[in-house]
Amino acid sequence: MLELFSKLTRKRTSKDVAKERLKLVLIHDRANVSPQFLEMVKGEIIKVIQNYMEIDEEALDIQLTKTTSEEGEGQVPALIANIPIKNVKNVGK
């Protein structure tokens, strides 16, 4: 009964909070690159993409993280970029 009650009224337990905070902090720890480096990468990517589409520079998010490799064995670094597109230009169509 108690169990059912706690499941129905399930709020975030402290371990959920711990896990979430850890995951976020580890993304940054694992990246192990300077903010300047990321800014440089970001700048270049914007330059290239802007030739083809209009993007929301403010909302652009770019992170270096790790992901499980598709071959299965172990972790590989990955660059994850979230680039909101406002409009696709007519170049090259």
Next chain:
Amino acid sequence: MGEVIVITSGKGGVGKTTTTANLGTGLALSGKKVVLIDADIGLRNLDLVMGLENRIVYDLVNVVEGVCRIKQALIKDKRYEGLYLLPAAQTRDKNAVTPNQMVKLCDDLREEFDYILVDCPAGIEQGFKNAIAGADRAIVVTTPEVSAVRDADRVIGILEANEIKKPMLLINRVRPEMVKKGDMMSIDDIIDILAIDLIGVVPDDENIIISTNRGEPAVAEGKSLAGQAYRNITRRLMGEEVPLINLSDHDGFLTKMKKLLGFKSA
């Protein structure tokens, strides 16, 4: 040829030394020839946890500096056949040994022992680098706390960068009743975050404090749950497949009574 296993963690106070003492004793009880190296120069403690503090003559630094031969510095544990300790120097600093000297020492010991366990200092500086220099495998000790898990992640990264592939995770001081309530990260949570193989789980057990007080590793004593966990980990180290102990079977008195009376445990 013996195998060199470093026991490390990043964060201090999570149980590296206790783990080294228990696994070493466990391996010796299984008939293996084992040497424990205390690589925590300046903060030597493995001797105390093992109850061998009164028998130190020479130490690790004396050996690498050629002041004495390895044989002279090894302390034979008279209680357990085949178990030896190479103590750390207490009055020197971490730079007294170089990674190359450590590799040479481990290689020399390999000739004579089945297992060489290296108790690593906390941190990721020179002392840590020395300790891992000669290692084939690594056990990363953590506890279910954010700080310990974060540091473990860092150490795993450095180990892999140093060609110590596939480090094994040991989760120490788990409290099943807190995990059940959602107030402690579970084994699955931690593996999910760190993404490495698990070698074992040790429950939080006051018997560890008692056995450390006495200088007698819990693994040698029948009734403690932590001792049982360490015996299992020892067998896994030797390549056996041993299932994890079901920690929630060892509930407190109240839960046991509830179960007896037919209440579902919460």
